[in-house]
Amino acid sequence: MTIDSLRDALESVERERKRLEVYTAEPAVAAELERQFTTRNVTVDHRQAEAFDDGFVAIRDPDNGFRGTLGLDQFDAILSPETHLPWAVESTDVDTRELFDFLENTLFASYDRRQMLAASREIEERAWRIGEGTLYAGFEREAALVDQLEVYDRLASHEMLTAIAFVDDTWGRSATDLTVVPDSDEIGAFWFVVFDGAGSDLQKCALVAEERRAGQYYGFWTYDPEFVDELVDYLERTYDPQNA
């Protein structure tokens, strides 16, 4: 797949609707998960399982193929985007590579700015820890980058890491090592943070969200290395940041 725009990337994730089967003796547990996933492009089915005190979930792809299972306790622990972002569970006992595959391209809706900042911070911290590679960050408006300029100047001057910021229209300030790409159109509507993993598939991750109403974001996060590569390729090809 070749991405032709950030909206194109978002729509490709929307088409991959997954199914979540909830096996539990407690219908209320399944109902709660259904509520949580209403906006995440996931269909939730409850399977009554009277004999199973500790329930579990099974994920199926759009073609009904089996993708994986996880105990409800562990699944709950990774659902909160603020405290348990999927790429932040590396210290748990769960096999993270499989978990990343399992949760790749997760759609979300109605994040506010605070939640977006928390999610972005996880990717920025990953880039900081790796200390090399390239971090791409779309801020929509100049004012948003001004708010984060100190953070991004530090990221850009950290070890071998390269940081590139995108803002709508003009950018009048001078920054130290930070590359700033001023552009228009989709840059003014999308908040994104993409880390190329410095060549490691295990470290690649991205967050792309469209501001559909003021302060309300709809988008996805992904740890699918091929998809992240496509996003990087799209940004490089379209905006040529090295020559900005």
Next chain:
Amino acid sequence: MDNYLENLSLLSTNDTERSIDELLELLSDRNVRITVAYLYDHPNATLGELATVIVGKTAVDESRFGTESDYERAYVHLYHSVLPRLDDHELLTFDPDEKAVSDVDVPPVLFTVLGVEE
């Protein structure tokens, strides 16, 4: 279902058409226990559904992610061992072509042993 060992004495106090030894031998297989327990709610389960349940129970018991290779192993074990054995003991009918079970006839005591309320 995890406490089934404590409930085994129930088998000796109930008349079933099958001997206690027969039932104990069947229940010594973890995948048999999971399968029978799930059939309580889903007497027409498919092979794929039962394989999913076995992998799901494994994920819970071992606090890990149940993978596609776990699923393949469970599927093969069900197809070649668990379901034919349960069919041989006339606890259900297994149709290998349809990859589904029907006519489940499990003695209630067996469900009780597995922790399902009857």
